[in-house]
Structure formats: C-alpha cells, structure tokens
Amino acid sequence: MATTIPQAPPPTGPRHPAWRLLAAAALGVPFWFLAAIQLPYGYVSDGGYWFVTGDPLVALGCLGLLAWRRRRPLPVALVVAAASAVSVLAAGAVFLALVSVAAHRRPVWTGSVVAVYLVAAQGSMTLYPLRDGPPSPWLALPVCALSAGAAVAVGLAVAARRAEVVSLRERALSAEREQSTRAAHARAEERTRIAREMHDVLAHRISRVALQAGVLDHRGDLTAEENSLLVRSIRDGSHQALEELRDVLGVLRSDPGRPDLPKPSLASVPDLVAEARATGLDADLTSTVAGDPPDPLGRTCYRVVQEGLSNAAKHAPGSRVRVTVDGAPGDGLRVTVRNSAAPAARTAALPRSGYGLLGLTERVTLAGGELRHHPASDGGHLLTARLPWPDPGGKRT
Numbered sequence: 001m002a003t004t005i006p007q008a009p010p011p012t013g014p015r016h017p018a019w020r021l022l023a024a025a026a027l028g029v030p031f032w033f034l035a036a037i038q039l040p041y042g043y044v045s046d047g048g049y050w051f052v053t054g055d056p057l058v059a060l061g062c063l064g065l066l067a068w069r070r071r072r073p074l075p076v077a078l079v080v081a082a083a084s085a086v087s088v089l090a091a092g093a094v095f096l097a098l099v100s101v102a103a104h105r106r107p108v109w110t111g112s113v114v115a116v117y118l119v120a121a122q123g124s125m126t127l128y129p130l131r132d133g134p135p136s137p138w139l140a141l142p143v144c145a146l147s148a149g150a151a152v153a154v155g156l157a158v159a160a161r162r163a164e165v166v167s168l169r170e171r172a173l174s175a176e177r178e179q180s181t182r183a184a185h186a187r188a189e190e191r192t193r194i195a196r197e198m199h200d201v202l203a204h205r206i207s208r209v210a211l212q213a214g215v216l217d218h219r220g221d222l223t224a225e226e227n228s229l230l231v232r233s234i235r236d237g238s239h240q241a242l243e244e245l246r247d248v249l250g251v252l253r254s255d256p257g258r259p260d261l262p263k264p265s266l267a268s269v270p271d272l273v274a275e276a277r278a279t280g281l282d283a284d285l286t287s288t289v290a291g292d293p294p295d296p297l298g299r300t301c302y303r304v305v306q307e308g309l310s311n312a313a314k315h316a317p318g319s320r321v322r323v324t325v326d327g328a329p330g331d332g333l334r335v336t337v338r339n340s341a342a343p344a345a346r347t348a349a350l351p352r353s354g355y356g357l358l359g360l361t362e363r364v365t366l367a368g369g370e371l372r373h374h375p376a377s378d379g380g381h382l383l384t385a386r387l388p389w390p391d392p393g394g395k396r397t
Contacts, residue, residue, distance in 0.1 A: 020096060021063050027092030028059055035088045040129055051128060059089035066093055069100045077101045077113040085120035086127060095151045102155025103162070110155075114148045195359070208279045208313065209237040233278060266298035266325070269305050273323055276309040281339075283309065283321040290328035293389055300367045300387060301325060301335050307360045308337025308383040316342035319380065330391030334384070341379030 032055070039051065062080045069076045077097035084090045094117055102110050121144040213234055269285065276283040293301070305323055312321045320340040327333035357373060364371040369387035376382045 021066060024066065024092040024096040025059070025063055027095055028089045029092075031091040032056075032089040035128060048128070055087045055089050058083055058087035059093060062087070062090045062093035062097075066096055066100075069097060073100050073104060074109050074112070077109075078116055081113050081117040082120055084117065085123035088124060088127070091147075095147065098148060098151035099155040099158065102152040103159040105156070105159050110152055114152070117148055118144055206241055208275065209234050209241065263295060263299050264302040264306075265295060266293055266301050268302055269323070269325065272302065272305055272309060276313060276321065279313050280318050281309065281313055281321050282319070283312075283323065285323045286325070288326040289333070293327075293333060296367065297333060297387055297389055300363060300369070301333060301385075303360060303363060304335045304371070304383070304385045305337060307356050308339075310356065311381065311383070312337070312339035316340070316380065318343045327387075327389055329389055331389065333387040333389045335387070336385075337383040338376060339380045340376075 036051070039048070062083050065076050065080055077100065080090065080093050080097040084094045098110075098113055098117070101113050118141065122141070266289065269287070273283050273285045292298075305325070308323070309321065312319055316339050319342050322336075322338045324336040324338075325333070357371075361371045364385050364387065367387055369385055371383075371385045373381065373383045
C-alpha cells in the first residue's frame with residue numbers, strides 16, 4: 001500500500017536565498033551611515049580610504065561567505081563575527097550569521113559566535129576616529145549584546161517554526177496512514193460481509209439444485225412422474241436462487257437508506273427442514289423453545305440449521321437428519337443438527353467451499369455463543385451451537 005508524503009503549503013514569502021543576503025546588506029547600511037556622519041570633517045580626503053573601500057569590501061566578502069552558512073554554519077559565523085571588527089557595514093552579515101547558528105539549537109555554537117562578536121564589536125569602536133570621541137564601553141557593550149540577543153531570538157523562532165512544520169507534516173502523514181489502514185480494514189470487512197451473505201443465501205439453494213440434478217443423472221428407475229417432479233423442483237430452486245442473488249446484489253449496490261433483505265428467523269426453520277426433505281434427506285425437527293427469541297438470535301439459529309442441512313445434503317445424501325432446537329430466556333438457545341452415515345452413494349460428491357463452517361463459527365462467536373462440529377459415533381456428523389439468550393431480568397447464559 002503506497003503512502004504519499006503530504007506536501008508543505010506554498011510559501012508566502014521569498015524562497016531564494018539571495019533575498020536574505022540583500023536584507024543582511026541593507027541591515028548594515030544604517031550602521032555605516034551612522035558612523036559616516038560621526039567621522040571628522042575631511043577624514044576620507046585626508047587618507048581615510050578604508051571607510052569607503054576596505055569596509056564595504058570586507059562586508060561584501062562576509063555576505064559571500066554567508067552563502068555557505070547552511071553547510072558550515074559555525075566556521076562561517078565565526079569568520080563573519082571576527083571580520084566585523086574591521087567593517088561596520090558587516091553588522092547585517094553578523095546578524096544573519098547569528099540567526100543561522102541559533103537556528104541549529106546548539107548553545108555552545110551560539111555562545112561561541114556571540115563571544116567573538118562582542119569582542120570584535122569592542123575593536124570596531126576604535127576603528128574610526130569620531131568627532132565626539134569613542135563611545136563608552138559600558139554603553140556600547142549592552143547595545144551589542146542586545147543586538148546579538150535579538151539575532152539569537154530570531155534564530156530560535158525560526159528553529160521552532162521549522163520544528164512545528166516537521167511535526168505537522170509527520171502528523172499529516174500519520175493521519176493519512178491511519179486513514180488508509182481504516183479504509184483497507186473497511187474494504188476487508190465489506191468483502192467478508194459480501195462473502196457471508198452470498199454463502200448464506202445461495203449455498204443451501206444451489207446445493208439442493210445440484211443434488212436433485214445428481215438424482216436425475218444416477219437414478220434410472222424413476223417414474224416419469226418422479227422425473228417431472230424433480231425437474232420442476234430444479235427449475236423452482238434455480239429461479240429462487242436467481243431471485244435471491246438479485247436481491248443480494250441489489251442490497252449491496254444500494255444506498256444505506258434502502259431496506260435490507262427479509263431476514264430469516266426461528267419461525268423459518270420448519271420451512272428449511274421441509275426443503276431438505278425435498279432433496280431426499282430424512283429430516284425432522286424437534287423444537288421446544290419457550291418464547292420468541294430476539295431477531296439476531298433467531299437468525300443465527302436459522303443459519304446454524306441451514307448449514308447443518310446443507311452439509312448433510314452434500315456429504316451424506318439420503319441420510320437421516322435430526323434437528324433439535326430448545327431453550328428459553330435466561331437459559332440460552334441450543335441447536336443440534338445430527339445426521340447419520342450416508343447410505344450407498346447415489347450421486348457424485350459436491351465440491352466443498354471450505355468456508356461454510358468457518359463463517360458460521362464467526363457468526364456464532366459474534367453472537368456470544370459457541371459452535372462445535374465433529375464426527376458422530378455412528379459414522380455421521382454432529383453440529384451443535386449454544387447461544388446466549390438473556391431474560392428480561394438480566395440473567396445471561
């Protein structure tokens with residue numbers, strides 16, 4: 001099952017790294033102009049060319065180094081911080097370098113770069129002569145520390161935002177995987193439901209038709225009237241199977257508001273036994289049920305009897321089958337289908353699906369009951385089910 005990684009939302013700001021470098025360059029310009037207006041008159045013409053040549057070139061070199069800040073964040077930040085001692089215009093580059101280092105959430109890295117920057121800042125205070133003299137270290141140091149703290153705060157905020165985006169993507173991926181798992185589980189349950197409905201509705205009917213067709217093929221001593229009766233029974237059974245198949249497919253394809261198929265109940269068991277007699281089974285029913293069981297319980301009882309009769313007809317045609325149903329509220333419901341050994345084979349063996357008893361066991365278990373099936377001592381087969389039937393007082397078996 002393939003799972004796609006959720007894509008991040010489209011960015012609202014520039015993505016190309018050049019915009020950050022331009023922002024860093026623009027951030028250093030106010031510091032450079034602030035230093036320029038405090039220089040003595042005629043300083044540049046008197047030989048102070050470093051301010052208009054070397055200072056911008058160093059700042060430009062720092063900006064170039066920042067292009068490698070993602071691959072080598074610590075070395076780049078240390079070099080840029082140290083270079084700020086000889087370039088006022090590099091202040092913006094230092095700010096961006098500090099942001100990048102702080103975004104890695106490594107205190108030792110961040111502390112090292114901040115320390116180098118503060119030392120370099122003290123050197124830059126004496127780089128150019130000012131008309132009013134150099135600023136007081138007690139004033140300059142807090143200002144530099146404040147700017148470094150602002151850069152670190154921005155870097156930590158960037159790191160937190162990145163972590164949040166990663167967390168959201170992981171949660172979206174986990175939710176998509178969970179949704180895919182739920183969908184696969186729902187599809188598996190739907191396939192199981194369809195298989196159960198198809199087996200419950202059609203297996204018994206088609207087995208009966210196949211057995212009757214086998215009788216026609218192997219019994220040459222039947223009278224014309226008996227042959228005609230079997231043919232009519234096969235025709236009726238085939239039509240009923242087609243109708244039931246059409247009904248099942250209609251329900252499976254319909255919307256949830258469409259009524260379901262008519263549900264069999266305990267009251268339908270006598271008809272089921274009568275149909276079994278028509279296939280050649282010597283079947284009889286003994287029912288001593290006190291009261292009317294709930295619909296789900298009666299439906300499960302019907303399916304147990306149906307499966308037992310179908311198996312007897314397929315694997316022991318012509319055998320004697322005894323169906324017993326007894327129970328009462330609070331005492332549970334017991335269903336027994338016992339068939340004798342098959343007489344001499346008169347028809348070809350029918351193919352086995354292998355899923356009838358498996359599905360029936362699942363159905364009985366879901367109803368809170370227990371299903372057992374095993375060979376009987378007389379060579380036949382015994383199928384028993386015990387189903388809970390709570391009484392109004394709350395007693396449950």
